[in-house]
Amino acid sequence: MPTDDLADAMRYRWLKAQKGLELKSCGTRWMREDGSTFLSSHRLAAGSTQFAPAESLDLMIDAAIKVQREQREQKEQGKQS
Numbered sequence: 588m589p590t591d592d593l594a595d596a597m598r599y600r601w602l603k604a605q606k607g608l609e610l611k612s613c614g615t616r617w618m619r620e621d622g623s624t625f626l627s628s629h630r631l632a633a634g635s636t637q638f639a640p641a642e643s644l645d646l647m648i649d650a651a652i653k654v655q656r657e658q659r660e661q662k663e664q665g666k667q668s
Contacts (some may be wrong), residue, residue, distance in 0.1 A: 611649035613629060
């Protein structure tokens, strides 16, 4: 990931570009597959996608960006077939 300032700017641009953005504080405790737990501070959804919780808002947004990128790539590959 790029420097903190650049990463923050990328996250901000991504958030601003989302249609139907829902970002709410939640404070929900989650359990990982290994049995350890973490507290997710936010819930994030955009469009029709609810994104998985993460230990920090930055990690959640980074994962959401990755998911959308992968979805877009799969859609483009489907059009080429």
